[in-house]
Amino acid sequence: MSFAVKVTGHVKSVVDEELPVLTGSLIASGITAGDATLWGPAAEEEASRRLGWVQAVSVSRPLVAEITALRDELVAQGVTRVVLAGMGGSSLAPEVIAQTAGVPLVILDSTAPGQVLAAIDGDAESGGLAQTVLVVSSKSGSTVETDSARRAFEAAYRDVGIDPAGRIVVVTDPGSPLETSAREAGYRVFTADPNVGGRYSALTAFGLVPTGLAGVDIDALLDEADATLLEVAIDSPENPALVMAAAIAGGGALRRDKLGLVTDGTHIIGLPDWIEQLVAESTGKNGTGILPVVLLPVSPELEDVPDDLRIVRLVDDAEQFHLFERHHDEVLVSGSLGAQFIVWEYATAIAGRLLGIDPFDQPDVESAKVAARGLLDARPEPAPPAFARDGVEVRVSDPALAAGGTLASVLDALWARIPADGYVNIQAYVNRLEVPQLAGLRELVAADAGRPTTFGWGPRFLHSTGQYHKGGPATGVFLQIVERTDVDLEIPGRPFTFGQLIQAQAAGDAGVLADGHGRPVVTLTLTDPQVDVLSLFEAAQ
Template sequence: MTLTVAARGDAQRAIDAQVPALVEHLVASRITAGDSTLWGPAAEAEASIRLGWTQAVSVSRPLVAEIVALREQLVERGISRIVLCGMGGSSLAPEVITRTAGVPLVVLDSTDPGQVATALGEHLGHTAVVVSSKSGSTVETDSQKRSFEAAFRDAGIDPAERIVIVTDPGSPLEQASLAAGYRVFTADPTVGGRYSALTAFGLVPSGLAGVDLDALLDEAEAASLPLAVDSASNPGLQLGAAIAGTVPLRDKLVIVADGTHIVGLGDWVEQLIAESTGKDGRGVLPVVVGIDAPELTSGAADVQVVRLVADARATREVADGEIELSGSLGAHLLTWQYATAVAGVLLGINPFDQPDVESAKVAARGLLDARPEPLAAQFADGGIEVVGPASLLGGASTVADAVRALEAALPDGGYVAVQAYLDRIAHPELEAVRHLIAARTGRPVTFGWGPRFLHSTGQYHKGGPARGVFLQVTGTLADDLAIPDRPFTYGQLIAAQAAGDAAVLAEKGMPVVTLRVRDADGIAAIIAALS
């Protein structure tokens, strides 16, 4: 039930070089004991209130019976559809837990009007909604909550019968929700959002959707003792050393599912690693890819491949330079958390804060207040508007020209980030752009759905090594959607989030090109231009 780590090449050399010192300094047992001094004086105050995840299994056990009882009540009332409104760790952990268990959960982590409208409009009479936010101030989640409250009222349904709140004890959201008569679950406040998979934030929506929570916690509990022991066989120490201890640092962590039964783990790991390590100009960038991704065979010196397999020792000999991981979902969740904390020790950064996430939020709020006209396009190509600095685009007159200009701006050791502020449920075909650009450039390419990625790789892009170039794809949003009791719409919100993030990146001197599309034909044209 524990996680098995198998490695060769630089990854194994990093394990051999780093783990003995980690064992000598009692890093594993100090993390488990809540020793906040491991990451240096500057991180001590934050770390002192962020290590509760090491005890999450025992703290969460009493929640299971409450969650199961509520699920039974909802089923008796004809509820067959659970929607989760949350961002970052509040949505990514339940998504991987439910997908792996094979139970349905609608995850609404977007401000795209079409995606929100679909979630609101389908089977409302049989729907219950989990609203997850540590404080309740997250603009996306607050907007979604308002929309479901209004939709339930319009349908003659009392929102208090259908909305379940997950938040921190004493938060403004808890106080308001209790006053409104909502069912409220509180989580351990000493756990940050991206480490919250095994707390109420991961368990309430998953359990209400039908996941066997006792089995998940059993898996994590079986892994907990090996992770707490100061031993060379500790998989958390091994994985942390392999991803953050190579010399020179292989700082592009290419993650591929290759036989594992776990569905979507890479997206959860992406947020955990990127938001935890991307700061102070340092960090490790997770790059989630498919089995045929160009990054797997590029041979780039800064790429570290991690394969998620069924059995790391029995399937085949580990490829040179790669890491293979196998284990249960519960073991993966807890081990990656330990490994991330260990990576913070090795990189000399605080793995519990996210200082650059707020910058994009501030920029978006400013744009919502000011409502400036959208930036003028440099040119249009077949209905696709191309926005970017003239100094970068030069004489470009087509989408293909614009992307080539962006690719030409790649620095040594650089990467491309494709960021799509569109409906991810309706347009999964856009993810093909990631593979196409990786094949063209020979460099790692990340793909993020906005605004979801702002709570994930958004921290790394602005706080990690400044080696990224950025391709945004946004919509013109002909079909907008109002947000109840707010002076802005979902269309205005997602446009401000895209523009705000682009502005922050540009201020940091990083190249950004934006492609505005009207419809699915525009998406198809982008894919065709890059093929």
């Protein structure tokens, strides 16, 4: 069996109650048959254009030879370093595929100027621009982050006398503006099935082109997925996708609306980050949803599990399930990466039906983009900080949050705004190559706030969990970390720089959260690159 799931305790009773309803509704076979009516009349039009992922394995098979041939051609030219410019599912799926295969792939899903420069320049180990091919992935063809990255790479290639036409590969939907411009420029273009949403695109050209060019055995990945297709298509209580959907979205009014994702010894690297964007963006709307929380095996949330947090533990082998029997009331999951993609996609779509929402739209994602564009056009001066201490400027959505005048008091005031069923979200709009330790804030904040805490690198999370923050339950409080840096980079053909873009994205999202949705937001601006943020937070605790 390519995928196995075991449920215990309370979650088993929930699953046992939901499975007869799910099997009786024929939803598994309905999804496989492309039935767009499964989510109700309001969702039918969207669903009719978003079920192509069910056939992704067969549709993608012909791509394998084409991608392999292009890789051989590039390697023969000494081009062995692959950079992927993509956002949301277009970058998160390739990231987990490459990491799990142990294959180097540079992911550029940031507008932080230092990170863009690092992607362009490369390093001694992986090679520099002369050895680099850029894959530009964008369904719409107009995603500002990927368009900006493409422009920067084009200029960089020309500066060193390299024709971009031989070094840029485009993955997009047929008929998009990017397809048109890319073909005119002579770039190699792969078009993906337009009936697949970005977060369901792991096994389409969006997942396969960058990873195949980087050297992943994508044929084997499709084999893994193929091996589980029959299991998820059958309306049976043994269907792992039905079990997973019941476990994460079942229970009715007593449902646990937060999903703790723990990797415990699995060979798959980074899968929770992909699951996070799939589940959060698919379900977080109409005031409901499932909030994924990516955890470590030693995270505070596991020491005393909140009543509203369902734990899913990802392990390497079903034969290891007995080793985790001490963890009562959990969902234990094992399986190949290809199988995980298939089961989670089915389970998330089925969860949408249980929640009564359309799992294929993202109605609140555009608001942050609109706000950022408005700020780029108007270029207002940033609001003065409430106060500044030790190289950190503090700005707040409500002056009362800053009344104490210290970082510790601001954090305490923010935690005090968390509802009993709430959560904390940390957003880091920084060059994460320079300060990867910022991710460690999640553990400190979770312990200090005493509630489930999520962490996202900005602006990448805007294309995934950003939907849940605005469209899901109004129970979140938000902590932004932004940086002031002398490093910047022009975006050719645009009236703004990467530095201005990422600042507008952070400020725009904060404004939408605070002004548009009434969410409490604290923004910490790091003005001194030597500031040790973890030390600041430890002191604040």
